[in-house]
Amino acid sequence: MGDTIKLHDKKFKIMIPAAEIDRAVEAVAQRINRDYADKETPLFLGILNGSFMFMSDLIKKIEFQNELSFVKLASYEGTESSGHVRSLIGLNNSIEGRHVIIVEDIVDTGESIDHMIRDLETRKPASIEVCTLFFKPGSYRKERPIKYRAMEIGNEFIVGYGLDYDQLGRSLKDIYVVTE
Ligand code: 5GP
Ligand code: MG
Numbered sequence: 001m002g003d004t005i006k007l008h009d010k011k012f013k014i015m016i017p018a019a020e021i022d023r024a025v026e027a028v029a030q031r032i033n034r035d036y037a038d039k040e041t042p043l044f045l046g047i048l049n050g051s052f053m054f055m056s057d058l059i060k061k062i063e064f065q066n067e068l069s070f071v072k073l074a075s076y077e078g079t080e081s082s083g084h085v086r087s088l089i090g091l092n093n094s095i096e097g098r099h100v101i102i103v104e105d106i107v108d109t110g111e112s113i114d115h116m117i118r119d120l121e122t123r124k125p126a127s128i129e130v131c132t133l134f135f136k137p138g139s140y141r142k143e144r145p146i147k148y149r150a151m152e153i154g155n156e157f158i159v160g161y162g163l164d165y166d167q168l169g170r171s172l173k174d175i176y177v178v179t180e
Contacts, residue, residue: 043069
């Protein structure tokens with residue numbers, strides 16, 4: 001892949017090369033290794049589809065015993081006037097008493113992650129933290145602090161390393177930003 005690519009109707013240029021992503025993943029993994037060293041078998045919970053590549057690289061750098069699972073936030077039209085309802089699917093085992101680390105590709109306004117955390121809290125885990133590959137501080141609208149942020153970016157739209165533009169671009173090893 002070259003330095004600029006076209007996905008659907010938009011052009012993207014390279015913004016963060018793979019080596020730089022790897023350094024950021026390494027740094028966040030080391031923080032998690034320190035913070036969870038004495039916790040009993042933490043559970044990494046990836047949010048599909050966007051987090052699959054981040055999870056794959058992150059988990060290889062984790063030095064304590066862990067479990068790993070993926071969930072999906074499914075959007076569907078509710079039957080009542082409340083409109084859009086988003087439910088968590090794929091979480092089949094109990095997380096009661098477990099230390100949960102949510103692994104997300106990007107936290108933008110914080111709506112998705114906030115919804116996810118509120119759902120998980122009803123299942124009584126011992127703790128919940130979020131580890132996101134990207135954080136957009138200029139867009140985040142929630143009070144809840146996001147503890148582990150591998151990288152921070154502005155309000156630009158990015159693709160690659162799991163993130164898509166209308167399903168394209170997930171397999172790119174570098175991060176690209178939209179240009180036009
Ligand atoms: P939030 O609910 O925090 O506003 O948005 C989170 C979701 O929006 C992410 O999980 C992701 O699916 C999508 N998103 C937000 N910003 C970007 C971006 O720059 N690129 C891509 N590909 N998706 C984004
Ligand atoms: Mg996502």
